[in-house]
Every structure is written in C-alpha cells, then in structure tokens.
Amino acid sequence: MKLPLLLSQFLYQTKKLDLPGIGSFSLDPSAVIPEAGDRHMQTPASGITFKNISIKTPDEALVQFIKDHTGKMKPLAAADLDFYLTTGKQLLNIGKPFYIEGIGTLIKNNEGKFDFTPGEYVTTRLEDISEKKPATQSFEEAPREYEPTSNNVRQGLLLFGLVAGLILIGWGGYYLYKRNTYVEPTAETRPAKTIPESTPQQPDTTKTQSQNPATQPATTQQAATQPSDTKPAATPTQQPAATPTQQPAANIVSTSPDATLYKFVILRTENKGHALRRYNQLLGFQLNIRMDQKDSTYFKLYFPIIATVRDTTHIKDSLADVYAAHVVIEH
Known part of the structure; x- marks a missing residue:
C-alpha cells in the first residue's frame, strides 16, 4: 500500500496525524467516513483540520503502523516516512502544492506558513501483512542456509592462499640469503689429506748423475774423504712432508x-x-x-x-x- 494512503488511514483511525516539519492534522470525531463498499461515492473531507505547529520527531505509533502494513523493518519504515516528508517540504519551499491522498493539499503562503485545503475521503481495505509473512520468510531464508558454507569455503581458500604466499616468500628469502x-x-x-706430490722440490740426483757419469766418482770420493765431525749440507729430503x-x-x-x-x-x-x-x-x-x-x-x-x-x-x-x-x- 502507498505511504499517503497509510497516512490517511492512520488519521481516520486515531483522529490525529503529526508529521515532522509539516504540522498536525485532526479529524472531527463526528465525521462520517465512507465504508469500503461506498468507494464510488466521493465525500469531501470536511472534518479534517490542520495546525501549523513545530514537530521534531515522528510519532512512534505512526512508524509502527507503517511497519505493520508494509512488512518492512521499523528503521526502513521510518526512513520511508522521512523521505516522503522531505520531498513534500521541497515542493512547498518552491511554491508547489503538496497533496496527501485522502487528506488534502498544503501550500506555502507569503508568511512562510502552510495553508490547508481539505480533499476527499479515501476508502481502502488494509491488507493483513502477517498472513503473507511466513511465505516471504521461507523464501528469504532458503538461500541463507548456504551462506555459512560458502563463507567458510571462501575463508578457507583465502587462508590457504595466504599461507602458501608466506611459504613462497620465506623460501625465496632463504634462497637469496644462502646465495x-x-x-x-x-x-x-x-x-687434511696427504698430497702425493708433496716433495717435488727434491732434485733428481740419479738423473743428473746418469747424464754426467764423470762427476759420480768425484762425488763418491768427496763423501768418503769428508770428515765425520763436519756437518753435511742440508738436503731437500730433510724437510718434513707438507700437508694441505x-x-x-x-x-x-x-x-x-x-x-x-x-x-x-x-x-x-x-x-x-x-x-x-x-x-x-x-x-x-x-x-x-x-x-x-x-x-x-x-x-x-x-x-x-x-x-x-x-x-x-x-x-x-x-x-x-x-x-x-x-x-x-x-x-
């Protein structure tokens, strides 16, 4: 049901309608509201009056009434009411009339106040939203059963990707560090190992003697005639074997x-x-x-x-x- 019709129906039932930033509407208790079967008859809403008073917050009973007949949550119902009234005030500020179906028309005068002209009563049948709620809830709740599973799978994949990325980064850093x-x-x-060629500095005396046979006897004779107390010259064979x-x-x-x-x-x-x-x-x-x-x-x-x-x-x-x-x- 449209919001203007809900406002008029609330006024018919409670005899009073307070709209923030607009003013207050009142319905004469003696006024006769047409029945739903008399919809073909147009009855002037002469029993509705308007007062220019400052209202800061919406009526809680009005917000609850909108919630009950639209099936929306209470914050959404309050937001719809605020948007509707804000649009109406914008029309009034630019000199345009603001028509509320089933109540009447408001227009801003030169003094900055609102003049009200009653409209016609509107008869409509309020729908019982509570009968349709189970079907709506079952339709909305069906896909919710899969949301936890999908979220868990998504979180698992993200965690796996994060761990894999950290492992790759760590391995790469370790590889670069070692390199x-x-x-x-x-x-x-x-x-330590003994190197076979540890004494290559020794001269090959055998080869030298074989190439110079004339010198071999002299060498032998010198060795025989050398005094025993004379210290022989150091030879490469007296050096210790080298190590790695x-x-x-x-x-x-x-x-x-x-x-x-x-x-x-x-x-x-x-x-x-x-x-x-x-x-x-x-x-x-x-x-x-x-x-x-x-x-x-x-x-x-x-x-x-x-x-x-x-x-x-x-x-x-x-x-x-x-x-x-x-x-x-x-x-």
Whole structure:
C-alpha cells in the first residue's frame, strides 16, 4: 500500500496525524467516513483540520503502523516516512502544492506558513501483512542456509592462499640469503689429506748423475774423504712432508727442462666481492695466487705453476682437494 494512503488511514483511525516539519492534522470525531463498499461515492473531507505547529520527531505509533502494513523493518519504515516528508517540504519551499491522498493539499503562503485545503475521503481495505509473512520468510531464508558454507569455503581458500604466499616468500628469502652469503670451502674447513706430490722440490740426483757419469766418482770420493765431525749440507729430503694446510701444490715449480708455465684456474665469477675475499684469503696463506679482471664484470683467480704435461693432472687433483671443486688448466 502507498505511504499517503497509510497516512490517511492512520488519521481516520486515531483522529490525529503529526508529521515532522509539516504540522498536525485532526479529524472531527463526528465525521462520517465512507465504508469500503461506498468507494464510488466521493465525500469531501470536511472534518479534517490542520495546525501549523513545530514537530521534531515522528510519532512512534505512526512508524509502527507503517511497519505493520508494509512488512518492512521499523528503521526502513521510518526512513520511508522521512523521505516522503522531505520531498513534500521541497515542493512547498518552491511554491508547489503538496497533496496527501485522502487528506488534502498544503501550500506555502507569503508568511512562510502552510495553508490547508481539505480533499476527499479515501476508502481502502488494509491488507493483513502477517498472513503473507511466513511465505516471504521461507523464501528469504532458503538461500541463507548456504551462506555459512560458502563463507567458510571462501575463508578457507583465502587462508590457504595466504599461507602458501608466506611459504613462497620465506623460501625465496632463504634462497637469496644462502646465495649471497655462500663462501667456498677453504683449507681450514676441509679434512687434511696427504698430497702425493708433496716433495717435488727434491732434485733428481740419479738423473743428473746418469747424464754426467764423470762427476759420480768425484762425488763418491768427496763423501768418503769428508770428515765425520763436519756437518753435511742440508738436503731437500730433510724437510718434513707438507700437508694441505701449508698449501704446497700452489707453489710447485718444476725444474724439468720440458716444463711450461700453466694457469690452474680455481675460481671464475662475476661477483667482485666474492673474488676479492677469496683472493685476500689465499694471499694471507702466503700463496702465489693471481687475479685477472675484465671490465669489472669478470674475475678469474689462478695459480701460475711451471710444470710438465704429465704433472698437470696431479697438480690439478691436489688443488681440487684443497682450494676448489673444479679446477681448469689454461696454457
């Protein structure tokens, strides 16, 4: 039912209608209201009067009446009434008449007050909304049964996505951290191993004697005539065997005539900080380490070692055991 008809019906039943911002309507108790069967007859609403009084809030009984006959919640019923009265006041402020069906017409005069002209009584049958409420409620409640399930599924998916995202972020951060803080194993962190070629600095006396047979008797004679209290000259065989912690393979220099200078590369990288740390570390061990740099984007660390072709494999394996997992030989 339309709101103006509800206002007129409320006035017919209670004999009084207070509208905020408009004024107060009254119905003469002796006035005769037409019955529903007399709808074809138009009866002037001469028993309705209007007073220009200030009303701040709507009548609670009026809001309840609108709620009962529209099926809406009470706040919605009050909002509908406020919107209807606000529209009416706007019409009055611009000089337009405000017609309320079943009551009459209001118009604003020069003094700023409202003049009222009674209209005609309206007879209508009020519908009983309570009979239709069960059907409406059952229709509205049906889809609500699925709302908790859908909300739970949505929340579960959001939670799963959040946990998966946190795991991926954590894994990525850990991977970058390990990559940036990686330090190659050094001689201190590797287990000590005996290097077979630990005494390559000893001269090959047998080979020298075989090449110079004339000198062999003299050497023997000198050894026989040497006094027993004279301290013999130190020989390379008296030096203790080197261990990986002394890095002997990095300083090997072969005395063979067919020996050639080789570069045993232990590190190739584009990371300048990593190359400098490794270079300074090996220099601290008093090693003959060298570093080549190209355009500040490529760094190469290597040991320059004079060796024969057959010794390069031994030297490469020794360096791989102590300094780097992969050693490359460059000529």
